[in-house]
Amino acid sequence: MYAIIALVLKELLALLKDKRSRMVIIVPPILQLLIFGYAASFDLDRLPYAVLDRDGGAGARALLAEMAGSPHFDERYRLRDVAEVARLIDQQEVLMVVQIDPQFERRLQAGETAPVQLLIDGRNSNTAQIVRSYATQVIERFNSAWGARASSVPLAQLEPRSWYNPNLESRWFFIPGVVGILTLVVTMVTTALSVAREREQGTFDQLLVTPMQPLQILLGKALPGLLIGLIEGSLVVTLAVLWFEIPLLGSLGALYATIGVFLLAAVGVGLMISSLVSTLQQALLGAFLFMVPAVILSGFATPIANMPDWVQWLTYINPMRYYLICLRGVFLEATPLTALWPHLWPLMLFATVNLGLAGWLFRHKLY
Amino acid sequence: MQAVLRAAQLCKGFARGKSRVEALDEVTFEVRPGVVTGLIGPDGAGKTTLMRLAAGLLLPDTGSLEVMGLDVVSTPLEVQASIGYMPQRFGLYTDLSVQENLDLYADLQGVDPRARPARYARLMEMTGLAPFTGRLAGQLSGGMKQKLGLACTLVRPPRLLLLDEPTVGVDPVSRRELWAIVYQLVEQEQMSVLLSTAYLDEAQRCAEVVLLHQGRVVGQGSPDAFSRPLQGRTYQVGHPQLGRRRLQAELAAREGVLDAVLQDAQVRVVTQTPGAPPQRGEEQWQAVAPRFEDAFVERLAVPHPHPVQLPTQAPGEAREVIKVAGLERRFGAFRAVRDLSFSVHSGEVFGLLGANGAGKTTTFRMLCGLLPPSGGQLQVAGHDLRRAAARARREIGYMSQRFSLYGHLSVAQNLGFFARAYGLRGDYLRQRIAWAMREFELEPVATVDAVELPLGYQQRLAMAAALLHEPRILFLDEPTSGVDPLARREFWARINAQAEAGVTVLVTTHFMEEAEYCDRLAIMASGELLALGTPAQVRARCTGADGVVPSFEEAFIQLIEGHAA
Amino acid sequence: MINRRLRALLRKEFLQVWRDPSSIAIAFVLPVFLLLLFGFGVSMDARHVPLGVVVERPSSVSESLVAAFRHSDYFAPRPFLSRQAGEAALQANQVNGLLILPQTLDEQLSTGQGAGVQLLLNGVDSNSARLLQGYVRGVFEGWLARQQAARGRAGATVEAQPRIWFNPELRSRNYLVPGLMVINMTLVGALLTALVMAREWERGTLEALMVTPVTLREILIGKTLPYFTLGMGGMLLSAGLSILLFEVPLRGSLWALILFSALFMLTALGMGLLISVVAKNQFVAGMAAIVSTFLPAFLLSGFLFDIDSMPWVVQLVTHIVAARYFVTILQTLFLAGDVWGVILPNAAALSLLATLFFGLARRQLHKRLE
Incomplete structure (x- = not known):
């Protein structure tokens, strides 16, 4: 026990004493949270669009005014000729062209359905879908306003309401994910590289000839990663809440239980990589090869439900999957600890298996 | 020109x-x-x-x-x-x-x-x-x-x-x-x-x-120009009773002696002034020609303020501490070490020598418990390393080739860490760290990071760390490579002191003159034992038909080349 | 241009690549692995989204609405008997949305009072929620139009007729896969060169090279050309996979694809070289390569997230991310065709960056050790 504490202290001292490694641990995560927190968002605004109004009636003008008033859109061009449309979209000058046919006013007055064509650049299909839904919303707002004036109430109306994220701000969705990725990276780097570094410096042999048991060494290597992960996690969570104003509705207890269990799993993976490799470069490559799929298949940016079945099965062995579900639950849904259990036990299992394997490898592959 | x-x-x-x-x-x-x-x-x-x-x-x-x-x-x-x-x-x-x-x-x-x-x-x-x-x-x-x-x-x-x-x-x-x-x-x-x-x-x-x-x-x-001024100040000293290590330590501490190193079976001495040597008792002094190393020491040595003291009483009876029988290590089909047998007694300095790639590092790592043997017997301090590894390790001090220290920790932090890693605590821990600081003169650099230390200091710190828990066996892997010849002398004086106190020392080296410091040594080539015995025995084995006893380095080269042929 | 010294360096580099399969693995295995992983794993196209439906009082009208959802490929409606049961399922993430058809639906429709149909969404995944909302609305409006027509109440409404160019079915793979190729090439280019130069520093081979009459230009070319060849091999492999396996249409010309890929490969290699020249040790170089390539190319290239919607400071940062320009070029080349007005300015930016990286690498590399 005494020896483990000495090892942990040494490990922390080695990590934090050197100014450069202190910087590497603290600065990039904060910087990354700030940059990626701003960058990772599907909320679009000031979308450039052009208008081809071949009708020019009062109805068309009212519709276009409604669109110009939306914060999501930014009108760039008024076109006169259909021939111009293709060029603008091809050259990415605008994302959408709103085209109103000559019969628009007449149909509207006659009480018929008046079509408006939305020509959207589909090169980025996700953006295209978002543009489409924004534009549809504007048209619907126009419809209800127009309907109210004509005192003809539509037969039925859809009343959408979003739980947990009423304005569907994508930052609320992404930032807990970024918190997850950053804790993963820091923990992996501190644990996966620590043994390899000692091996390259020759100090690992020195450790092995002390009377410490392999298990004690393992613990001494695991605890610093856990500790730094916790501190780092607290830091980015604080930043997420205070700077990005992401609501943290759940209890701190549930949050830390989630982070703690995940860190154990991540430390397990890190130590496993550590015990398998013999050079820093291999450790780096190993950490990288784990991290990339873990992030991609975690549901960080794209929903797991959209993946093909066999890939979905793969995600069940990805600790990040459970971690992100729990984090988002705690942040946005105020999920209590008891309700997290279905996602926590796989993480715990994962941590146990990984740490056990790492321990076994430590004892059998020390040479 | x-x-x-x-x-x-x-x-x-x-x-x-x-x-x-x-x-x-x-x-x-x-x-x-x-x-x-x-x-x-x-x-x-x-x-x-x-x-x-x-x-x-x-x-x-x-x-x-x-x-x-x-x-x-x-x-x-x-x-x-x-x-x-x-x-x-x-x-x-x-x-x-x-x-x-x-x-x-x-x-x-x-x-x-x-x-x-x-x-x-x-x-x-x-x-x-x-x-x-x-x-x-x-x-x-x-x-x-x-x-x-x-x-x-x-x-x-x-x-x-x-x-x-x-x-x-x-x-x-x-x-x-x-x-x-x-x-x-x-x-x-x-x-x-x-x-x-x-x-x-x-x-x-x-x-x-x-x-x-x-x-x-x-x-x-020219090298001669360096050594010429030392004419008449260099001697070979022998003593019929006293062990050569004890003799060397005694001479090194004596007034008027600048330098004393082991050479062949005797001690080579450089005096501070030319003329009659300060001879004592049964010692036999014989004048020899000066060499470049004498000049080097003469020019650069600072009188040592803190001579290493040898313990006055002889240690107890010598026991077998390391026992190796039929040791073998394979890497795939390659047999790095085969059929190696020797034993080392307490208080003995045992050298492991060989050409590059002879298998001595592999042997060394097996002895320290860093590498499991593929076959054969291996006992250290009475323990089978494969079973009671942790208990055996309590008895071992290990100093690796590159003086493996934690570079970004200070001298004091390094010592503190290793002491705790060896399970030292309380008063005993403080005592031992104080001892290490004093004995190895590390106080002035206590707060300096290990990586900033000159190599000589790093070597001292590494040795201090290996000795903190008073091990009975000391493993030293090329402990002097790259170190200043003066620091090397000091280092060997400390090793001598440890050996005289009953500590068993196992050492590998490329410096053939250091082989002379060993009581016994083993020379390895392609994984096998080539020669085993005292330095004198090894040299005697290689004595040619002309009856001239070769220097240790000559003997070594002869053995290796003979094996290769 | 190619003298004997350069030829010797090139031969050496090729021999090393040949005997150390790790670079071949980085150039060929890594891109295929990543492309398959991303290509299958990353998709925005939802199918059979579980949508809870609560019908408070069943009737032919409510049945027609539920049927409309059942017929859509996008939804897998799941009936719930009560609102409570439905909400519990939504809370437990068993369904992504909950549609509530009120008791009064039938009555209000026939009296023309205007009925309200509630849609509850789980907003945690805001993007999925927004897409879901859009799809529900689409189905709902269609149903509503039929209802109104049946009741002879075609009110004056404006109907949106969206037409998505280049990708009418909105297959997200069509835009994700070209983006993935960019990320791949960024990684491969940086990893290949970032490590090779640092390796020469660490093994001491560079010190021996420096005292030979070899010039710095020759060293840089000798390092770039072999890995350029490798990288392009990997690139063509990925392009082949994208077109054949993932069925992404290539509407632009093949020669343009190869030409601009080559330009981007040079930029990526230049960045790797610069990192390795500055870092001088494999660990720092590897670390820097990962930090400065993967995450920025993933998040700041416009591959997933729209650059124009980022705050201006972040937008400014994206300008030094080479991947940004190549993402635009590739998406245009694959989906739109040879649109020079888009391609040329981005290609110019790439050339500028490549020149910058190589120029800096050349300046940082001296025939001295300090």
Whole structure:
């Protein structure tokens, strides 16, 4: 026990004493949270669009005014000729062209359905879908306003309401994910590289000839990663809440239980990589090869439900999957600890298996 | 004749952390053409910096440097075109074959393809690499790599050859072969050679020596010119009863004695003044010729304020502490160690020697419990290492080749960590750390990070860390490589003291003169035991028909070459 | 241009690549692995989204609405008997949305009072929620139009007729896969060169090279050309996979694809070289390569997230991310065709960056050791 504490202290001292490694641990995560927190968002605004109004009636003008008033859109061009449309979209000058046919006013007055064509650049299909839904919303707002004036109430109306994220701000969705990725990276780097570094410096042999048991060494290597992960996690969570104003509705207890269990799993993976490799470069490559799929298949940016079945099965062995579900639950849904259990036990299992394997490898592959 | 290299008031400093270290301080010297000039000095003296300056790879801060009459600072490319430079770790491409490495450097140096066959043939003949041209450079032994590096440097015959510590980490056999090549170059191709080395015995092989210490030139001249003033101050001392280690310790502490080292079965002494030696009791003093190392010690030694005390009472009866029987280690199909048997007694200093790749490191790691044996018996301090590893390790102190310390921890933090890792605690822990600080004179550097320490201090700290828990067995893996000869003397004095106190010491080394410090030693070649016994026995085994007892190094080379044949 | 020294360096580099399969693995295995992983793993196209439906009072009208959802490929409606049960399922993430058809639906429709149909969404994954909302609305409006027509109450409304160019079915793979190729090439280019130069520093081979008459230009070319060849091999492999396996249409010309890929490969290699020249050790170089390539190319290239919607400071940062320009070029080349007005300015930016990286690498590399 005494020896483990000495090892942990040494490990922390080695990590934090050197100014450069202190910087590497603290600065990039904060910087990354700030940059990626701003960058990772599907909320679009000031979308450039052009208008081809071949009708020019009062109805068309009212519709276009409604669109110009939306914060999501930014009108760039008024076109006169259909021939111009293709060029603008091809050259990415605008994302959408709103085209109103000559019969628009007449149909509207006659009480018929008046079509408006939305020509959207589909090169980025996700953006295209978002543009489409924004534009549809504007048209619907126009419809209800127009309907109210004509005192003809539509037969039925859809009343959408979003739980947990009423304005569907994508930052609320992404930032807990970024918190997850950053804790993963820091923990992996501190644990996966620590043994390899000692091996390259020759100090690992020195450790092995002390009377410490392999298990004690393992613990001494695991605890610093856990500790730094916790501190780092607290830091980015604080930043997420205070700077990005992401609501943290759940209890701190549930949050830390989630982070703690995940860190154990991540430390397990890190130590496993550590015990398998013999050079820093291999450790780096190993950490990288784990991290990339873990992030991609975690549901960080794209929903797991959209993946093909066999890939979905793969995600069940990805600790990040459970971690992100729990984090988002705690942040946005105020999920209590008891309700997290279905996602926590796989993480715990994962941590146990990984740490056990790492321990076994430590004892059998020390040479 | 004009000097091939001329340095005047050369200064060069490097930033290290917050401070600045002067690697070279007002260095002025000349290299004569057509001879081997040795650049001699301990580690950190500035040898490599000087070599890189001469090769145009670094810029001097102040002062001037001319090579072949050309200014290195303003015309580095012209200088590089007329010299050959072999860095300490020569850049061989390990995944290219011997021939491909040669071709690459021939192309880069612009050697005429028509001239190549003859040149290659000559180089291969000189280095003895002809049978291996198809082999990948990475699969050559350390000595052969060094020879290939030299061959690559020589594809275009240079007028001045700069060799930066070509013999470091190379076993005595390969060392001798490298020197033979250098002599051939000087004699047959009229090359001028500047060669740096930390081995003092190699100074004797140079026509001229430049002695460098802490960035300054301490002296220049022929090796004899260095040692001549010491005429009449050097002796061999023997004693019929006293053990040679005890005798050496006693002489070293004696008034009027400047230096005392073990040599063969006796002690070599340098006195402070010429004339009658301060002889005592049954000692037999015999005058011998001075050598370069004596001059080195005479010039650089500072009187030691804190002589190492030997314990007054003899330890208890000697017991068998390490027992090895039929030890074997395989890596795949390759048998790195086979059928190795020996035993070591308490209070004994036991040496493990061998050429590069002989299997001594593998053996050493198995003894420390860092590598499980594939077969055979291995007992350390009465424990089977495979079963009671942790308990056996409590009895072991281990000091690795590279003085493995935590670089970013201070001296005090390193000691504190290792003490706790060995399970020391409370008063005992404080006592032992205080002892280590005092005994190894580490107090002045207690708060300095290990990485910032000079090599000599690092070695002391590593040894202190290995001794904190008062182990009964001490494992030392090349404990003195790269360390200043003066620090080496101090180090051996401490080892002697430990051994006299009953600690068993197992040591590997490339310095053959250090073999003399061992009570017994084992010489290994290709994984097998070649010779086992006291240094005297080993030398006696190699005594030729003429009855002349060879030096230990000669005996070693004879044994290894005999095995290879 | 290619003299004997350069030829020797090139031969050496090729031999090394040949004998150390790790670079071949980085160039060929890594891109295929990543492309398959991303190509299958990353998709925005939802199918059979579980949508809870609560019908408070079943009738032919409510049945027609539920049927409309059942017929859509996008939804897998799941009936719930009560609102509570439905909300519990939504809370437990068993359904992504909950549609509530009120008791009064039938009555209000026939009296023309205007009925309200509630849609509850789980907003945690805001993007999925927004897409879901859009799809529900689409189905709902269609149903509503039919209802109104049946009751002879075609009110005056404006109907949006969206037409998505280049990718009418909105297959997200069509835009994700070209983006993935960019990320792949960024990684491969940086990893290949970042490590090779640092390796020469660490093994001491560079010190021996420096005293030979070889010029710095030759060293840089000798390092770039072999890995460029390798990288392009990997690139063509990925392009082949994208077109054949993932069925992304290539509407632009093949020669343009190869030409601009080559330009980008040079930029990526230049960045790797710069990192390795500055870092001088494999660990720092590897670390820097990962930090400065993967995450920025993933998040700041416009591959997933729209650059124009980022705050201006972040937008400014994206300008030094080479991947940004190549993402635009590739998406245009694959989906739109040879639109020079888009391609040329981005290609110019790439050339500028490549020149910058190589220029800096050349300046940082000296024939001296300091």
